[in-house]
Amino acid sequence: MTLTEQLLQELAKAGGRIVKSGSGPDFEKWPSRVAAARRSGRIPEAKELYENWCRGGYEIKLIDIPAWRLAVLAPVPVPSRLTRPHTVVRAMQNERQPLGLTKPVQGRALRLIQALITATEDEGHTCSAGQTGFAPPSHRRRRANPHFTITAQDQTVGFLVPQEQDPAEHVATEKELADAKKHSWVRIPRFDYTPSERLRFIISGGQPHRASEWADTPGRPLEEQLAEIAQEVTLRGEAAERRRRDEAEAARQKRIRWEAAMEQARIRYAEAYRVRHLESQEAAWRHATRLIEYVSAVRTRVEAMPPGQTRIEAEAWISWAASTVERLDPLHTPPRLPDIPEPRADDLKPFLGRWSPYGP
Known part of the structure; x- marks a missing residue:
C-alpha cells in the first residue's frame, strides 16, 4: 500500500480529519506527502486535501470541493468592436x-x-x-x-x-x-x-x-x-x-437574549424592592416597639404624680405619644405587598450582569 493510499484510508476512518504530531525528519515530510497525494490522481472526485500547521501539529483534512468551483461556466463573449459602449x-x-x-x-x-x-x-x-x-x-x-x-x-x-x-x-x-x-x-x-x-x-x-x-x-x-x-x-x-443575514440573525438572537435578561432583571428588581420594603417594615416595627416601651414607662411615672397642671400636661403628652406610636407601628394595619415603581435604567443595572439596560 502506498503512502497516499494509507493517508486516504486513515482519513476515511477518522471522518476526514487527522492531526499528525511528533518531531524529526519523518514528521517534517508530511507537507511533501500531502503534495504527492494531490498529484497522485487518487483523491476522490469532488474532494480535495487541505493541510495546515496547527497547535496540535500538522492538520490534514479531506473536504468537499465547493459547488461553485465545480460549476461549468459559459464563456463570456467579447465584442470585436464597441458599437454600443456601456x-x-x-x-x-x-x-x-x-x-x-x-x-x-x-x-x-x-x-x-x-x-x-x-x-x-x-x-x-x-x-x-x-x-x-x-x-x-x-x-x-x-x-x-x-x-x-x-x-x-x-x-x-x-x-x-x-x-x-x-x-x-x-x-x-x-x-x-x-x-x-x-x-x-x-x-x-x-x-x-x-x-x-x-x-x-x-x-x-x-x-x-x-x-x-x-x-x-x-x-x-x-x-x-x-x-x-x-x-x-x-x-x-x-x-x-x-x-x-447571519449578522441580522445574530442581532435578532442577541435581542431575544437581552429581552429575556431585562425581564429577569425586572423580576429580580421587584423582589429586591419587596425585600427592602420588608426590612424597612421590620425596622419601623422595632422602632415603634421601643417607643411603646418608653411611653409605657412614662405613663407609669405620670400616674404616680400628684394632681395638678404638670400632671395634666404630662397626660396630654402621653395621649399624643400613644397615638403617634400607633401610627408608626406597621402592625397597626394589615400587611400587603408594596406597589413596585417602574424601574429606571440605573435601577436594573445591578441585575443585568454584562448586559446594558439601554439595549443589546
Missing part, C-alpha cells in the same frame, strides 16, 4: 488616455470591460465608473481607487485594469555612475520597465473566492478568464448577503 466604457473612451494605458492595448481593454459589465448586468448587478483616466503606480495599485465598480447584492467590487510591465536589465549611464559616486543616497535602478500588451484585472471588496487578480498568460488570455471574474463578483455578492 456608459462606463464611454466615460473611459472620453478620457485622453483611458485607464492610463498605452494606445496598443486601450481598445482591447475597453472591449474586455464591456464584455464583463454586460455579463454581470445580465446577472442583475449594477456598474458605475470610477477614476477612468489614470494608471496607479505599481507600488500602490492594489490600494488605488478603482477604474470602475460592479455592485452585487449591495457588495461593491472595485476593478483596476493595469498594464503589465516587462523588466530589462538597466544599463547605467555615465551620469548615473558619476552621481552615485558623488552622492551616497543615489541608487541606480536595476531594471528598466517597458509597457507590454498584457493586461491584469485587480479586484477589491468583499470576500475573495477564486482570486483577487487575473492576468494574461501565454496559454490563457483574459478573454478566457472573464467567466471566472464574473462568477467571482456574484460569489462575493452572495457571501456579503449571507453575512448580512
Whole structure:
C-alpha cells in the first residue's frame, strides 16, 4: 500500500480529519506527502486535501470541493468592436488616455470591460465608473481607487485594469555612475520597465473566492478568464448577503437574549424592592416597639404624680405619644405587598450582569 493510499484510508476512518504530531525528519515530510497525494490522481472526485500547521501539529483534512468551483461556466463573449459602449466604457473612451494605458492595448481593454459589465448586468448587478483616466503606480495599485465598480447584492467590487510591465536589465549611464559616486543616497535602478500588451484585472471588496487578480498568460488570455471574474463578483455578492443575514440573525438572537435578561432583571428588581420594603417594615416595627416601651414607662411615672397642671400636661403628652406610636407601628394595619415603581435604567443595572439596560 502506498503512502497516499494509507493517508486516504486513515482519513476515511477518522471522518476526514487527522492531526499528525511528533518531531524529526519523518514528521517534517508530511507537507511533501500531502503534495504527492494531490498529484497522485487518487483523491476522490469532488474532494480535495487541505493541510495546515496547527497547535496540535500538522492538520490534514479531506473536504468537499465547493459547488461553485465545480460549476461549468459559459464563456463570456467579447465584442470585436464597441458599437454600443456601456456608459462606463464611454466615460473611459472620453478620457485622453483611458485607464492610463498605452494606445496598443486601450481598445482591447475597453472591449474586455464591456464584455464583463454586460455579463454581470445580465446577472442583475449594477456598474458605475470610477477614476477612468489614470494608471496607479505599481507600488500602490492594489490600494488605488478603482477604474470602475460592479455592485452585487449591495457588495461593491472595485476593478483596476493595469498594464503589465516587462523588466530589462538597466544599463547605467555615465551620469548615473558619476552621481552615485558623488552622492551616497543615489541608487541606480536595476531594471528598466517597458509597457507590454498584457493586461491584469485587480479586484477589491468583499470576500475573495477564486482570486483577487487575473492576468494574461501565454496559454490563457483574459478573454478566457472573464467567466471566472464574473462568477467571482456574484460569489462575493452572495457571501456579503449571507453575512448580512447571519449578522441580522445574530442581532435578532442577541435581542431575544437581552429581552429575556431585562425581564429577569425586572423580576429580580421587584423582589429586591419587596425585600427592602420588608426590612424597612421590620425596622419601623422595632422602632415603634421601643417607643411603646418608653411611653409605657412614662405613663407609669405620670400616674404616680400628684394632681395638678404638670400632671395634666404630662397626660396630654402621653395621649399624643400613644397615638403617634400607633401610627408608626406597621402592625397597626394589615400587611400587603408594596406597589413596585417602574424601574429606571440605573435601577436594573445591578441585575443585568454584562448586559446594558439601554439595549443589546
